[in-house]
Amino acid sequence: MSDISAFQKNISLKDHNTYRIGGSADLFFEAHDRVSLIAAIREMRMQNTPYYLLGGGTNVLVADEGFRGAIVKVKHQTNDVRDDVIVADAGMPMGALIIKAQSLGLSGLEWAAGLPGTVGGAIFGNAGSHGGEMKDMVIAVETYDPKTDTVKECGSSACGFGYRHSAFQENGMIIVRATLQLHHDDPAHIATRMKDIVAKRIAHQPLAQRSEGCVFKNIELAYSEEGREAITQNEEFSVFRGARFLPAGAVIDTAGLKGTRIGGACVSEHHGNFIVNEHNASARDIIALIETIRARVKEKYGIILAEEIKIVRNT
Ligand SMILES: Cc1cc2nc3c(=O)[nH]c(=O)nc-3n(C[C@H](O)[C@H](O)[C@H](O)COP(=O)(O)OP(=O)(O)OC[C@H]3O[C@@H](n4cnc5c(N)ncnc54)[C@H](O)[C@@H]3O)c2cc1C
Structure with a gap:
């Protein structure tokens, strides 16, 4: 081709x-x-x-x-299992990968039960939830570098993983496939943990509505003076004292923004960090709501929220 x-x-x-x-x-x-x-x-x-x-x-x-x-x-999605290591193509749906791992008695991906999207997307954004992150199991990523027209294998340390971050967000490399280290466990125990995670997702995320997951990154307290200040100053955030993150959803919620609407877009009543497409929203509606949230949160807490979702447009 x-x-x-x-x-x-x-x-x-x-x-x-x-x-x-x-x-x-x-x-x-x-x-x-x-x-x-x-x-x-x-x-x-x-x-x-x-x-x-x-x-x-x-x-x-x-x-x-x-x-x-x-x-x-x-969309390519073959995979190969060698003992407790899975090599999965970037286009493999995470759901299929997790079910495969569970059926083979391979543990490590339970946190991702119910996570939509592909292996490549999860590595690009270092997806995570419920205490797990993609980076925890990546041994290596096969990449294609369009600038040099070369395929190479990057070890985990060369992937530049951080909170919802990988080096692929800056270096323009294409994620072709990934080698993931899992460990053996009883398939029934793995299935129980997966069920528990899915139940938490159902309870906390507006899964019946159209969304792209969390719009903003949580506030990483080690790097945010404003976040630390907000926790000290506001009793409603006291539960996050000593935590790694101040959740963006909690900040949006306490800023009184749940239910705010612009056009067909709405801040979910279920989870403050989800903007849902309620009534044929345009991208413009979503962006206007993102800006409204950002301005209100900055005004109220001095925190500048960073987007987790990526905007597809010509720059
Ligand atoms: C209901 C719902 C719940 C969610 N829950 C979570 C959650 O708990 N935790 C979490 O982290 N995320 C969550 N998300 C967000 C999303 O599912 C993840 O970020 C997912 O990993 C994105 O994968 P994707 O394949 O859909 O990527 P896409 O949305 O298609 O792409 C995302 C970015 O990755 C890049 N990309 C994709 N594939 C490649 C590749 N092969 N090589 C290079 N770049 C690539 C794209 O260019 C784009 O910039 C949720 C989303 C929804 C809708």
């Missing part, structure tokens, strides 16, 4: 993100194997065409104007 005719033209991106928001892409390509993924990116570079990678589209906001260039959707 190195022929531009293999790309579909003028494809609506609404069907490719969980918000169901956004305009069309000029070009659209689904990569069902690693060779076509790399060939597609190489082709776009050679033609000087902007491109953007999508996994499951569960952590992105697609601009109403769409994308002038190519969206390359990562």
